[in-house]
Amino acid sequence: MTTTAPDVRERKSRRRGGVLGNTGLYIATSVAALLFLIPFYLIVRNALMTDQEITGENWKWFPTSIQWSNVRELFDDPTVDFARSLWNSAVVAVLSTTGILLVCSLAGYGLARIPYKHANKVFYVVLATLMVPTAVTFVPSFVLVSSLGWVDSYRGLIVPGLFSGFTCFLFRQYFLGFPKELEEAARVDGLGYWGAYWRVVVPNSLNFFAAMATITFINGWNSFLWPLVIGQDPSSWTVQVALSSYMTNQTVNYHLIFMATAVSILPLVFVFLFLQRWLVQGIAQTGIKG
Known part of the structure; x- marks a missing residue:
């Protein structure tokens, strides 16, 4: 049984579509996971900051100095x-x-x-x-x-x-x-x-x-x-x-x-x-x- 050129092209197209589909799925899953983790990041970040840093005008991704004393104070x-x-x-x-x-x-x-x-x-x-x-x-x-x-x-x-x-x-x-x-x-x-x-x-x-x-x-x-x-x-x-x-x-x-x-x-x-x-x-x- 011989394979024609249209069959080969169709097979390659399906394979390419499957790869693109999986890539899109992984990207969407990764974005959803990051969005889900944002609240947890904000909780941990603010928990290790001072009130001045939390309410300050300049946004900081991480505490200037980690306030482990907040645990003892709690x-x-x-x-x-x-x-x-x-x-x-x-x-x-x-x-x-x-x-x-x-x-x-x-x-x-x-x-x-x-x-x-x-x-x-x-x-x-x-x-x-x-x-x-x-x-x-x-x-x-x-x-x-x-x-x-x-x-x-x-x-x-x-x-x-x-x-x-x-x-x-x-x-x-x-x-x-x-x-x-x-x-x-x-x-x-x-x-x-x-x-x-x-x-x-x-x-x-x-x-x-x-x-x-x-x-x-x-x-x-x-x-x-x-x-x-x-x-x-x-x-x-x-x-x-x-x-x-x-x-x-x-x-x-x-x-x-x-x-x-x-x-x-x-x-x-x-x-x-x-x-x-x-x-x-x-x-x-x-x-x-x-």
């Missing part, structure tokens, strides 16, 4: 116990993530697997909660928490958020696609719904649980409005509330704001880097089509 500030706020955020984020994964996974598994004539109605009620604005339930939730004496406590910060309608929905979608054969084999061995869930479903769903844990942890760490209202005493402030205290009507401590921001995002970066490969895979396993 943790030695008598008005804000930043180390305590980091600990509070860690406790709230970890316990909230654990509780939400347990409650919502059990609810999603029950809605997906346990036969019940009102299961669909319960599921629709769960979906309806997603349409209720947070502002509508904010005041009643605060009144309830206050009447229980949970203000300035971990219980007040964690318990009201232990159920998420959206997370429950995602778990139900995932369990609907989970292989029933594994659960049927578990029931042959004498396990009930709880045994099948705990011994079969959970060990085979760790990727999805890790994805949900990442999203839930980030949301818990970044929560601001509810901790601001419940944590009225400085000893119960979370890191986001502590950050807001550096900006008042009288003064703005720019270098402390940026240093506190840089320190506060480090746990999120570590969590994301450790669990990032499960994020897309976990969401894809829910069965939601874009």
Whole structure:
């Protein structure tokens, strides 16, 4: 079989187009990555500068002299116990993530697997909660928490958020696609719904649980409005509330704001880097089509 000149030209054109396409893709990806890294660069740059350099008229790409003392000043500030706020955020984020994964996974598994004539109605009620604005339930939730004496406590910060309608929905979608054969084999061995869930479903769903844990942890760490209202005493402030205290009507401590921001995002970066490969895979396993 002979190759004609038009075939050779077409083949070369395709190869050239593929190379140009890959080059364009790499350039676009590099530009997007640089744009994504700009805020992080500004945070680190300003965190290691003085207020005079940050607000000065002349732009500087790097600090004239790196102010490592800003780290010591952040943790030695008598008005804000930043180390305590980091600990509070860690406790709230970890316990909230654990509780939400347990409650919502059990609810999603029950809605997906346990036969019940009102299961669909319960599921629709769960979906309806997603349409209720947070502002509508904010005041009643605060009144309830206050009447229980949970203000300035971990219980007040964690318990009201232990159920998420959206997370429950995602778990139900995932369990609907989970292989029933594994659960049927578990029931042959004498396990009930709880045994099948705990011994079969959970060990085979760790990727999805890790994805949900990442999203839930980030949301818990970044929560601001509810901790601001419940944590009225400085000893119960979370890191986001502590950050807001550096900006008042009288003064703005720019270098402390940026240093506190840089320190506060480090746990999120570590969590994301450790669990990032499960994020897309976990969401894809829910069965939601874009």
